[in-house]
Amino acid sequence: MAGIEITIPYTPRRIQRELHSKMDATRFVVLVAHRRMGKTVLAVNHLIKHSLTSGKERAVYGYVAPYRNQAKAIAWEYLKHYTAPLPGRHVNEQELTIQMPNGAKIRIFGADNPDALRGMYFDGVIMDEVAQMRQEVWQEIIRPALADRGGWAVFIGTPKGINLFHEIYIHAQRDLSGDWKAFMYRVTDTDAISHEELEKLKAEMSENAFRQEFLCDFSASADDVLISINDAVLATERAISHRDVRAVPMVVGVDVARFGSDSTVFFPRRGLLAFEPLVFNGLDSVDIAQRLVSFWHEHHPEMIFIDAGQGQGVIDIANKVLPCVVEVPFGGKALSEAKFLNRRSEMWFLMREWIRAGGSIPNNSRLLKELSAPTYQFNAAGKIQLEAKDKIVERLGFSPDLADALALTFAMPVMPRIEGRQEYAQTSAGVLDSYYSQQQEYADGLQPSFFG
Numbered sequence: 001m002a003g004i005e006i007t008i009p010y011t012p013r014r015i016q017r018e019l020h021s022k023m024d025a026t027r028f029v030v031l032v033a034h035r036r037m038g039k040t041v042l043a044v045n046h047l048i049k050h051s052l053t054s055g056k057e058r059a060v061y062g063y064v065a066p067y068r069n070q071a072k073a074i075a076w077e078y079l080k081h082y083t084a085p086l087p088g089r090h091v092n093e094q095e096l097t098i099q100m101p102n103g104a105k106i107r108i109f110g111a112d113n114p115d116a117l118r119g120m121y122f123d124g125v126i127m128d129e130v131a132q133m134r135q136e137v138w139q140e141i142i143r144p145a146l147a148d149r150g151g152w153a154v155f156i157g158t159p160k161g162i163n164l165f166h167e168i169y170i171h172a173q174r175d176l177s178g179d180w181k182a183f184m185y186r187v188t189d190t191d192a193i194s195h196e197e198l199e200k201l202k203a204e205m206s207e208n209a210f211r212q213e214f215l216c217d218f219s220a221s222a223d224d225v226l227i228s229i230n231d232a233v234l235a236t237e238r239a240i241s242h243r244d245v246r247a248v249p250m251v252v253g254v255d256v257a258r259f260g261s262d263s264t265v266f267f268p269r270r271g272l273l274a275f276e277p278l279v280f281n282g283l284d285s286v287d288i289a290q291r292l293v294s295f296w297h298e299h300h301p302e303m304i305f306i307d308a309g310q311g312q313g314v315i316d317i318a319n320k321v322l323p324c325v326v327e328v329p330f331g332g333k334a335l336s337e338a339k340f341l342n343r344r345s346e347m348w349f350l351m352r353e354w355i356r357a358g359g360s361i362p363n364n365s366r367l368l369k370e371l372s373a374p375t376y377q378f379n380a381a382g383k384i385q386l387e388a389k390d391k392i393v394e395r396l397g398f399s400p401d402l403a404d405a406l407a408l409t410f411a412m413p414v415m416p417r418i419e420g421r422q423e424y425a426q427t428s429a430g431v432l433d434s435y436y437s438q439q440q441e442y443a444d445g446l447q448p449s450f451f452g
Contacts, residue, residue, distance in 0.1 A: 026181040030172040043126040051104040059104035066132035068110025131160035134397035187214040224375040238360040245270040249302035253408025256311035267405035285313030305411040345386040350410035370403035
């Protein structure tokens with residue numbers, strides 16, 4: 001390409017020109033930017049520039065979006081459009097690949113098919129809408145594929161809660177090696193959207209949506225998220241001592257691992273204080289039950305609530321030696337059947353109200369992700385219905401075991417043990433009758449038996 005001057009139909013805006021220089025100067029760049037800033041156009045032209053000027057033999061560059069169809073719809077047409085003036089460039093529609101006149105290739109991928117990325121090498125990669133990707137796509141596939149040729153990566157997207165994109169952004173901010181840089185461009189930092197249009201957007205969108213999409217606020221949540229990220233983060237910052245809750249009964253939620261990669265979690269709570277969870281991997285029912293018995297002998301919780309779905313073996317064993325084990329079917333009827341589709345929806349909703357009422361949780365990044373992941377809706381009968389667990393797992397890339405275990409601690413009201421006797425609230429119909437007679441709307445009437 002030496003000696004040939006070619007003009008492509010790309011006129012970068014001020015911010016885009018600024019970012020091209022910044023991206024050229026750093027190996028790993030994280031760009032958080034508002035909607036309609038021109039991130040994809042910027043990224044596509046960054047790939048084109050590097051593919052034409054790198055000078056590497058058999059150079060390969062990739063553009064990765066959460067889904068292949070999404071990548072094709074968003075980036076593929078841009079890629080063909082901006083490379084059209086290049087003489088000798090070859091387009092492969094089936095493989096979504098463009099080969100440059102110098103032999104370098106740019107290829108489109110979807111993170112939903114990680115196997116298509118395995119075994120490849122890259123000289124540079126754009127990862128678009130990282131918030132919707134699983135963690136292993138970067139850590140187990142893309143990052144190793146950049147290693148032998150010293151490849152670079154640019155992560156672009158708009159905030160969508162606490163997830164991989166947020167983690168990478170924070171990592172880039174804290175990096176001292178010089179390999180990483182983080183940049184954030186809110187709508188107030190660019191000239192991409194007119195003032196008049198911005199005012200219309202503010203009027204038409206919810207506050208949360210506007211903060212997330214145009215002010216790049218990681219703490220903003222979609223309107224249908226059950227537990228907002230902001231509420232969850234505030235719960236990690238509350239200081240409640242053991243002494244403050246010593247008179248409140250301890251309850252423990254136990255979520256038993258479903259599959260090999262899932263974890264079994266014991267989550268203890270006293271009133272407004274949730275303690276550090278105990279997490280186990282690779283244990284069978286006997287091992288889990290033995291650890292549960294040891295935990296009971298050490299801490300003497302008033303009640304242990306175990307998920308009935310995968311915990312049957314543990315429940316059967318523990319029931320023989322412990323006086324306080326309660327089987328909780330996540331898909332079973334809610335205690336307040338008129339309000340909730342099932343027990344799972346009810347427990348998660350009560351957990352939300354507990355957080356809002358002043359609950360304190362451990363500062364655990366995975367717990368924050370899990371708590372702020374589920375959405376909810378009202379079904380045809382007007383009952384609250386939590387998002388299906390499989391959909392949450394698909395989005396997070398792992399099972400919300402920690403959050404489910406904490407939610408189990410809200411399975412039913414628990415009263416303190418009667419002195420000198422092993423009597424518990426779940427055996428007393430009077431306790432439950434009293435609870436429901438006093439109960440107002442969950443959001444308004446927070447019960448001390450749940451919250452301490």
